[in-house]
Amino acid sequence: METTDIGLWGVPLAILGGAIRVSTPFIFVSLGEAITERSGRINLGLEGILVFGAMTAYAVAYLTNSPWLGVLAAMATGAAFGLFHGWICKFPKVNDIAIGIALMLFGSGLAFFFGKPFIQPSAPDLPAIPLGWWSSIPQVQAALSVNVLFILGAALAVLLWWAFRNTRAGLILRVVGDSSDAARAMGLNPDTVRLLATAVGGAFAAVGGAYLSLYYPGSWNEGISSGQGLMAVALVIFARWNPLGCFAAALLFGGAGALGPALQSVGVTQGYYLFYAAPYILTLLIMIATSSPGRTLAGAPGELSITK
Amino acid sequence: MLPQFMISRRRFIKSSAAAGALGLAGAGLPLGAARAAEATIGFIYVGPKDDFGYNQAHAEGAAFLKTLEGVSIVEEENVPETVDVQKTMESMINLDGATLIFPTSFGYFDPHMLAMAAKFPDIQFRHCGGMWTEGKHPKNTGSYFGYIGQGQYLNGIVAGHTSKSKKIGFVAAKPIPQVLLNINSFLLGARAVDPAITCQVIFTGEWSLAVKEAEATNALIDQGVDVVTCHVDSPKVVVETAAGRGAFVCGYHANQAPLAPEKYLTGAEWNWANVYKMYVEKLLAGEDLPNFTRGGLADGFVKMSPLGPAVTETARTQFDDTLAEIMKGGFSVIKGPLKNNKGDVVAAEGQSFPETAPELEGMDYLVEGVVGSTS
Numbered sequence: 028m029e030t031t032d033i034g035l036w037g038v039p040l041a042i043l044g045g046a047i048r049v050s051t052p053f054i055f056v057s058l059g060e061a062i063t064e065r066s067g068r069i070n071l072g073l074e075g076i077l078v079f080g081a082m083t084a085y086a087v088a089y090l091t092n093s094p095w096l097g098v099l100a101a102m103a104t105g106a107a108f109g110l111f112h113g114w115i116c117k118f119p120k121v122n123d124i125a126i127g128i129a130l131m132l133f134g135s136g137l138a139f140f141f142g143k144p145f146i147q148p149s150a151p152d153l154p155a156i157p158l159g160w161w162s163s164i165p166q167v168q169a170a171l172s173v174n175v176l177f178i179l180g181a182a183l184a185v186l187l188w189w190a191f192r193n194t195r196a197g198l199i200l201r202v203v204g205d206s207s208d209a210a211r212a213m214g215l216n217p218d219t220v221r222l223l224a225t226a227v228g229g230a231f232a233a234v235g236g237a238y239l240s241l242y243y244p245g246s247w248n249e250g251i252s253s254g255q256g257l258m259a260v261a262l263v264i265f266a267r268w269n270p271l272g273c274f275a276a277a278l279l280f281g282g283a284g285a286l287g288p289a290l291q292s293v294g295v296t297q298g299y300y301l302f303y304a305a306p307y308i309l310t311l312l313i314m315i316a317t318s319s320p321g322r323t324l325a326g327a328p329g330e331l332s333i334t335k
Numbered sequence: 336m337l338p339q340f341m342i343s344r345r346r347f348i349k350s351s352a353a354a355g356a357l358g359l360a361g362a363g364l365p366l367g368a369a370r371a372a373e374a375t376i377g378f379i380y381v382g383p384k385d386d387f388g389y390n391q392a393h394a395e396g397a398a399f400l401k402t403l404e405g406v407s408i409v410e411e412e413n414v415p416e417t418v419d420v421q422k423t424m425e426s427m428i429n430l431d432g433a434t435l436i437f438p439t440s441f442g443y444f445d446p447h448m449l450a451m452a453a454k455f456p457d458i459q460f461r462h463c464g465g466m467w468t469e470g471k472h473p474k475n476t477g478s479y480f481g482y483i484g485q486g487q488y489l490n491g492i493v494a495g496h497t498s499k500s501k502k503i504g505f506v507a508a509k510p511i512p513q514v515l516l517n518i519n520s521f522l523l524g525a526r527a528v529d530p531a532i533t534c535q536v537i538f539t540g541e542w543s544l545a546v547k548e549a550e551a552t553n554a555l556i557d558q559g560v561d562v563v564t565c566h567v568d569s570p571k572v573v574v575e576t577a578a579g580r581g582a583f584v585c586g587y588h589a590n591q592a593p594l595a596p597e598k599y600l601t602g603a604e605w606n607w608a609n610v611y612k613m614y615v616e617k618l619l620a621g622e623d624l625p626n627f628t629r630g631g632l633a634d635g636f637v638k639m640s641p642l643g644p645a646v647t648e649t650a651r652t653q654f655d656d657t658l659a660e661i662m663k664g665g666f667s668v669i670k671g672p673l674k675n676n677k678g679d680v681v682a683a684e685g686q687s688f689p690e691t692a693p694e695l696e697g698m699d700y701l702v703e704g705v706v707g708s709t710s
Contacts (some may be wrong), residue, residue, distance in 0.1 A: 037557045044557075045550055139413065147385045149575075149594065166557045169580060244549035244572040245579075249383055249413060251545050285550050291537040292554035296708035303540055303547075 037166065038289045044170030045285020046278045047177055048243050052077065052235035052252075053277035054180035056259030057266065058187060059231025061273055063109075064263055065191065066224035067204040067217070067330030068116060071127025073232040074256030075134020076108045080233025081240035082142040085247035089150035094241045097150070098176075101233040108134060109229020113222035131256075139249050146248050153242045176238045184274035191270065200224060204328035217330075232256060265310055267326040280306045372619050373405040374434055376611075377427035379420060380412045381440035381568075382543065388569035388588040393439045393463070395589070396607030406615055409433055416442030424451045428458055435459045435618055437611070444478075452476045459624055461614060465696055467626055477624065479610055482631030482690040483513075484520040485661050486603025487564070488668045489639055490585035491524020492657055493600045494562040495532055496650030497583050498525070504555035504582075505536040506548055506565035506573050510709040512698040514566045517603075519702045520668045521564055521585075526704060528653065535560055536707030542568040552576040562600070574599070583645060590640045601654070602640035609635040631690050633664045665689045675700035676707070 056073050063070045080101035088097030112130055116123045156178070159171030191197040203210045203220040210217045235256070240247040262280065266272030287302035376397075384394035390412070400406050409431045414420050420443050427433040428451075436458065438448050444462045452460050452473045460476045467478035494503045503525055505518050522534035535558060537551040548565070552573050555563055563577040564585035571594060577584045578595035586592070586602020610628065617624050630636035639658070642651060660666055670687035674680055681700055688694055701707055 037554070041550075041554050041557060044553065048553075049546055049550065143383070146383050147387065169553065169557070239546075244545040245575060246545070246571050248386060248543075248545065248569060248571070250543040253544055253546070255546075284546070285554070288537050288539075288547065288551040288554040289557075291551075291707065292535060292558045294706055296536075296706070297710065299538055299708075300540060 035293055037293050038286075040166055040170050041285045041289030041292070042282040045289070046282035047170070047173055048281065049284050050277040050281030051174060051177045051180055051238045051243070052255050053259045053262060053280055054177070054184065054274055055235035055238070056232045056256050057262040057273040057277055058180070058183055058270055059105075059228035059235075060260050060263045061187070061228075061266070061268055061270055062200070062231070063221075063225050063228035064331060065200050065204045065268055065328055066221045067207070067328050068113070068123050068221045068225060069127060069260075069331060070109065070112050070130070070225055070228055071124055071257070071260060072108065072112055072130025072134060073127075073228070073260055074252065074254065075131035075138075076105050076229050076232040077134075077236040077239070077256035077259075078252050079108065079134040079138040080105050080236030081251050082138040082145065082236075082247055083233070084237030085150050085240040086142065086145045088241055089145060089148050092151055094151050094153045097241055098153070098234060098237045101237040102230040105229040105231070105233025105236075106226045107229070108233075109226035110222065112229070113225035116225075117218045117222065142247055142249070149246070150241065152245050153238070155242070174238065174242050176234065176242065180277075181274060184270045187270035201328070204330050206329055232259075235259070261310075265314065268328065269326065279309065283309055374615065374618050375407045375409060375427075375432050376400060376615060377424070377431065377433035377436040378408060378410045379414050379423055379427075379436070379438045379440070379443065380410070381416065381442075382413060384410065384412050386569040387571040387574075387591050387594065388567070390439070390568070391589045392605035393437070393607055396605075396609075396611045397437075399608035400611050400615055403612070403615060405619060414440075416440055416447070418447070420447045421451055424448070424460075425454075428455055433458070435461070435614065435624070437461055437463070439463045448476060449473070459618070461624065461628075469626070474626065477626035477628070479614075479628035481605060481610075481636035482629065483603050483605065483637050484516040484668055484695070485631050485666060485690060486637050486639060487517040487520040487585075487587075488524040488527075489654060489657060489661075490564055490587075490601060490603055491521040492527055492654050493524075493642070493646055493650050494521070494564070494583070494585055495525030495528030496647055496653070497600055497645065498532065498562045500559045500561045501529065501532045502558065502560045503532060503534050503562045504552075504558075504560035504564075505534055505705075505707075506551045506555070506563065506567060507536055507538050508542045508567045509540065510538060512696055515698045515701060515709065516669075516695055517566050517587075518705055518707070519698070519700075522702060522704050523668055524657075527657070528650075532704065534705045534707075536701065536705055538707070539567065545572045548572045549576045553580065556580045556582050564602075586640055592640055592643065597644060599640070599643045600646055601642050604638050604640055606635055606638040629691065631661070632658070633662050633666075665691075669695065669702075674703045676703050676705050678703075 083104045084097035084101040087100040088094045115126050155172045155174050158173050159168035203217045207217045239251050262276045266276045283306040286305050378397045380390040382390045384390050411423050414423050441464050444466045448460050462478045465480050507514050525532040539547040549572050562583045565573040570587050574584045574591045574594045578598040583598050585600050592599040667687035667689045671682035672684045673682040
């Protein structure tokens, strides 16, 4: 292994590399949740779907030796969980937040149960694209070795941002999210739209899980998510339901998360617990700076149960 | 949750005066205790028992006990360090008839195991760690632990021979004495090869945080570290990430060679089978179990993984010689003159702390040459 001494350059490089490596699950879960919440429903169960997706992807990739089949299988289970959530929430007087929490526990528990035999084996990883080929420095090459799913996530963010504004499907989604009555007056069935939006959101979240178990850190165990699915749901509010905002927020979280280890590696070792809290402090500050007691959150769908 | 329901019903019956006869029948249920030369042993793990790490090391010890005559094992995985572990212990005692319980995780001891020990004075509890104190804790409890720092010292020797950049790395969970001793031992082993070597440590803050462990490993390698070891619950992520980046790894807790056959040098492994066998044999023979058990490589509490293909002949020789020295017993990894990484003397000239020294169990410093901080 060749090494080049990059000294303090390691910190910005690690933040860049960390933003790319760590952010992908956040991107997918938050984009999925953005679609669901834009339709006027909250699915807190995405953490459970993420964990179940991670398990499914790993198991299928291990059994079929194809990581892409694993991703597809994860998407299918995520969509199924999403449909389940959407179907239950269709009934009158059902609280989507409570169902979401139940689904979170159910998904994780089921994943732990079925995932038992897959903790030890090693499944094939998803491929990475070496975007750092132009550099002769191995650290730069490592940081810029970008997974296909990350690129897909970035493309999806732009596509969704455009689709929300410019397509018929995007308009339907927003109408249903802002006012069920208006949607019904237009001849739309809000329940069907929400059912589909929750299913798509679930499928996205499961892809985030597949990234965790099949690429980074690249193994299945029960602590793999450590709450990333929940954090991503919070990111959507932070990003004001804007897909591009979700992408930026995910990058910010990924990069800030890499700060702690990177600073320790260059010798800034005091107070690492504080550095580890950096993403959360950052979130708090931005939330405080952009909130106002006088109005509801800008961009919040009107039918969302947290804004009602 | 059927077992818990049954416990509460049984407890209810026991304590109700109207059902005295039924209560007696309930109290007589744990049959294992009554019969001689037969025992049910309970094992409780904080994580999955095939995690390539801490829990797997214990589960391998438990699996060994199954081969013994008259011994049956009950196990439960993923038990949080909360009141849940009390329920697990209670169910193992009442429903499975366990007479000896090994709650293997650090946080099970106080208050959970102590509460159960007070409630079931006839049941034996042995906790993995160093927390049992004579006079303070009940006689039916105890603790066992191994001097695995020696294993990290041997890891360090191989790492010192293998490293070309003279920088080795350590991914650590929390700055508690056992972890600090491992970090210091790893560096001192490497410095026994070349005194210019430094060890970069990164604390992740938790025992199991896959993404942060991967980030820490990447950050170490970005800084030129070319041999990595760790002290987290499951070294799988660290081993796979490091090997994926082309660095060498030394293992910990269990043998991780299958994860990186080319890059795995050696590893410090627990050998709990030996320890559990000792306890169970005493139990079956009706003898008292020791309350305080300790041992290292020489006592068979710790073992080393077989040396990997990348280990050179000179490294192998020094490894074997040092191992032979350690096997004689009384080996001191921490010996003077030695300073901590803030420049204070921690061991004066001529002063040495053998593995059994109680000072080591309160270690709160990183030695000179370790780049890192305990807070």
